[in-house]
Amino acid sequence: MKRVTIYDVAKEAGVSLATVSRVINGLEIVREETRVKVETAIDKLGYKPNAIAQGLALQKTTTIALLVPEASFAYTGQIINGLIDVAKIYKYNIMLHTMTEGIVDIKDVIDDVIKSRVDGVIIYNDKLMEDELAELSKYHFPIVIIGNKMSDTQISSVYVDIEKAVYELTLSKLHEDKTRSIGVIQDRKNDFTTKQMINGVRRAYEEMGIDKDGYIEIPSEYRRSYDYFLDHIKEIPYDFMIANRDSQAISAMNAAHEVGLEIPKDLELVCLIDSKYNSMVRPRLSSFAIPAYDLGAVSMRVLTKMLNEDEVDDKEIELSYLYTPRQSTRN
Amino acid sequence: MKRVTIYDVAKEAGVSLATVSRVINGLEIVREETRVKVETAIDKLGYKPNAIAQGLALQKTTTIALLVPEASFAYTGQIINGLIDVAKIYKYNIMLHTMTEGIVDIKDVIDDVIKSRVDGVIIYNDKLMEDELAELSKYHFPIVIIGNKMSDTQISSVYVDIEKAVYELTLSKLHEDKTRSIGVIQDRKNDFTTKQMINGVRRAYEEMGIDKDGYIEIPSEYRRSYDYFLDHIKEIPYDFMIANRDSQAISAMNAAHEVGLEIPKDLELVCLIDSKYNSMVRPRLSSFAIPAYDLGAVSMRVLTKMLNEDEVDDKEIELSYLYTPRQSTRN
């Protein structure tokens, strides 16, 4: 099949290309009879409008760029699912860009995004990337940030208040028993999240007038947290540990078991991200449920709003979390 | 910043737009002096070439479409990572389309792909979608299929021979001990993979002259395989079970444990997909290592080959797997 354009359809139907364009775009001002003629021609020739040409003529691509750190995590996948489901509804396509640290130069990614003339961009990244945001802003891209609370003329955000989540959990544990000792496991891949978690714990400590740090740092000589825990879990001065990712909590769980610690009797464990594996390990892992799918879906919704209206009222949208106690915590 | 085009740059630099175009595209025939003039203008104005206009003029978008069933699985994520890393090297962008069953009409996805005039498409899906492939072929898209062995004028594929993997494992177990009873756990979400696994087991049985079926079907009234195993694992006439996904094997593992079966003494367990969770559960789960990242990376490489050469010699590329015994199997 040869490339068939709007001209071919016009000729086949015996009308002008303007009329074909009207039919394609469902404009009402076309007489029924000619509309049928055109549609017949379209079917016969197998014509599909060229989105690139449309994009050029209309100055919009109905495509949005999605930037994520990597595509490997179950969590990111959920975000993408939510986002795409909503994008489908509004007929937007997704250009996926990953920013694998070390492999990809973020400047290049931003450059690609600008050149591609997408209608908007959604960024999910633990790091804030102020320079890159500034660069995108120069070119007037509407932007939605997932995970970081912030906003600007052209920027909205959708996030979960992780600090609050950790703060509340810590506080409630401390209320139960003031001697509880609660610490956050460092997540090297997610600095900002780690920082929020730590702040949450510290705020709770402060409020209770307890002088504690609440931070479990994994020395860089340990490539896997499991190895670190195996060596040091007995010395860690916390009897309640909060991790970001399920895999980290599971590592601690396994190491604890290996060195004879009992969970949750000797050590309690919680993670932020809720994956199906939380219910698959034994003991089942207590966790928060950060609504990953919703973060994606809401972000896309916010973006379409920014794309269609001049002013968006709510530029910072906080999504709520749920705490789901399972077997790795008492009570 | 207002929209700046190649004309603006030309005017600013005092040259024609053709010259600017030459500079952008790095053509050698521009005098050093004028090149510098143009580059200065580009920097000053913050000009970025419009990929849409380029696409229209060149009849190529340097974008490829990637179709995946969902973005939620760790496995799919790995494929995407491999694919994107290679795509970056060749300067291709990725349009991500998911085909969530029930939510998305695949016809619409194919339609979007055709309209977007991507240079090629890569499809990872357990189902074959012959109609959709035919439709894409009509429009001459080069296509790479991940996971299914097949080829055509316009179609290449990259896959792992799962049937062989399961066949060889089964056969070796049967050689160790003819009384072994090996069965494949149905994966409802991946019919084709399930079929290949079953065929592998059956071929091994046949070869050994054993009259067995080797198929563990999970009745549709059970939404989760865990529930099924909890009810029925004691009656299942297999002492060695092969699952596709880690989560299924883990479900069986947990259920077995719950009803007092010991692993690997009473029941051995293996899964095809190698995720980090295989090493995190106790006992550690033996598994194959289907090279997900490589499936993606190689696919993208094959596609660029198809895009640049007229004929590709190797249209069906088989990737090899590894078997990694851990604690869920004896020996």
Added chain:
DNA sequence: TTGAAAGCGCTAACAC
């Protein structure tokens, strides 16, 4: 209700 024509931003002959 329909058609003619300009323009979206760029590339690639072809001319100078």
Added chain:
DNA sequence: GTGTTAGCGCTTTCAA
């Protein structure tokens, strides 16, 4: 080595 110009396929005034 550089400029002129005709497309690429579509949308959208403006006329008819």
